Amino acid sequence: MSGQTEEPPEDDAWPFDSIYAGEFVWKKPPPHRWLIEQRIERGRGVLFTGAGGSSKSRLLYHLAIGVAIGHLPWSWDVSHTGASILVMTEDTANDTWRAVWSACESMGLSDVERDLVASRLICYPLAGQTCRLLSLLPDGELVPNSFLAGLEDVIREDGDIAFVGLDPALGLTPGDELNQGHQRALGKMADDLAVRTGAAVALVAHATKASLHSDELGSHNSRGGGAITDAVRGEFSLRTMTAKEATAAGITDIEERKRHVQIVATKGNHLPPSAYAPVWLRRGEHGSLAEANLSFDGGAAVVTERDQRVLDVLKAMTVQHAARLGDWRAECLRQKCLAGTSHGAVEKDMQRSVLRLKAAGLIVHGTGKGVYLPAGSCDEA
Numbered sequence: 001m002s003g004q005t006e007e008p009p010e011d012d013a014w015p016f017d018s019i020y021a022g023e024f025v026w027k028k029p030p031p032h033r034w035l036i037e038q039r040i041e042r043g044r045g046v047l048f049t050g051a052g053g054s055s056k057s058r059l060l061y062h063l064a065i066g067v068a069i070g071h072l073p074w075s076w077d078v079s080h081t082g083a084s085i086l087v088m089t090e091d092t093a094n095d096t097w098r099a100v101w102s103a104c105e106s107m108g109l110s111d112v113e114r115d116l117v118a119s120r121l122i123c124y125p126l127a128g129q130t131c132r133l134l135s136l137l138p139d140g141e142l143v144p145n146s147f148l149a150g151l152e153d154v155i156r157e158d159g160d161i162a163f164v165g166l167d168p169a170l171g172l173t174p175g176d177e178l179n180q181g182h183q184r185a186l187g188k189m190a191d192d193l194a195v196r197t198g199a200a201v202a203l204v205a206h207a208t209k210a211s212l213h214s215d216e217l218g219s220h221n222s223r224g225g226g227a228i229t230d231a232v233r234g235e236f237s238l239r240t241m242t243a244k245e246a247t248a249a250g251i252t253d254i255e256e257r258k259r260h261v262q263i264v265a266t267k268g269n270h271l272p273p274s275a276y277a278p279v280w281l282r283r284g285e286h287g288s289l290a291e292a293n294l295s296f297d298g299g300a301a302v303v304t305e306r307d308q309r310v311l312d313v314l315k316a317m318t319v320q321h322a323a324r325l326g327d328w329r330a331e332c333l334r335q336k337c338l339a340g341t342s343h344g345a346v347e348k349d350m351q352r353s354v355l356r357l358k359a360a361g362l363i364v365h366g367t368g369k370g371v372y373l374p375a376g377s378c379d380e381a
Helices: 056-069 093-107 111-120 146-158 180-197 209-213 227-231 243-248 254-259 305-317 325-334 343-359
Strands: 034-036 045-050 083-088 121-125 134-136 142-144 161-167 200-206 234-240 260-268 279-283 289-291 363-365 371-374
Touching (some): 045 056, 056 083, 056 111, 056 121, 056 200, 056 289, 083 093, 093 111, 093 289, 111 121, 161 180, 180 200, 305 325, 305 371, 343 363
Parallel strands (some): 045 234, 083 121, 083 161, 161 200
Antiparallel strands (some): 234 260, 279 289
């Protein structure tokens, strides 16, 4: 059965086949098969770590919905769409219902997009049940079992599974959280499942409390044995905003501070440097996530040369009437005032410019949602 382990054959000391490296030095390799562009690779395992209350579980729901519809509510680009399986061992059916509903509402999904989510999201809310994908042998070794084989069969039979989320990692095994061998077996289980099925497989693990107060997170953040990180190809860490960061962002309300969550890559064998720059997310009323509009300048707005060009575009557009943000951004993009190659990156760059221009008192809100005017404009009143 798939997923089962086998003892090495006694009559063959090295039963594996090598590959010929000749063409590797002359032929360009195939491109990476990204699920999330330059963040999460298809066919490999990844780990999400975070202390309690850092939206780890909610992140899985958002990723599954994003893979279904082709976009996320923050600046990560979905490179491959398809179906997802979420094994949520601590959620009830109602928990899953609320998470999916609130995400669809907060993202403003269309009827067509909701139909895609309905057809592509496969959830197993298993609170109150036991789901072990690894079994503990009498000698203390953790090995794959029939549940893991069954999950692999489900993935293969569907034929369209692009993403698998397993939450939390510790609930999937009877092993010891402090045992490095057990933790590595857990990470290897996820990566092996990904390699065999072609889906990206994500584990969720609790992080140490020290991560809550760290200004810059490093790898191996999972609580207990950190060897789980060694066995997967990528690690992303989540934490809530610190008091120091809130001060720099001009946030004085503790509730508002706790709404903000940082996600950042802390390990990635094939990730570009940009993946290690943190992304700030804001939790809505029902826990749904969206990219936050933050400026960490302590209230002292520094207007860049690019910001000035963005302002000049607005001034030209508002000679006759006020400009809506979408039109303003499109014109800035046409005039090459914005950085970024993806839609999400362009939006984020525009948001930062708008925040700095507002903080510097150079633009004001006009009449209507998303309408802006240069400060001192005759239409400002």
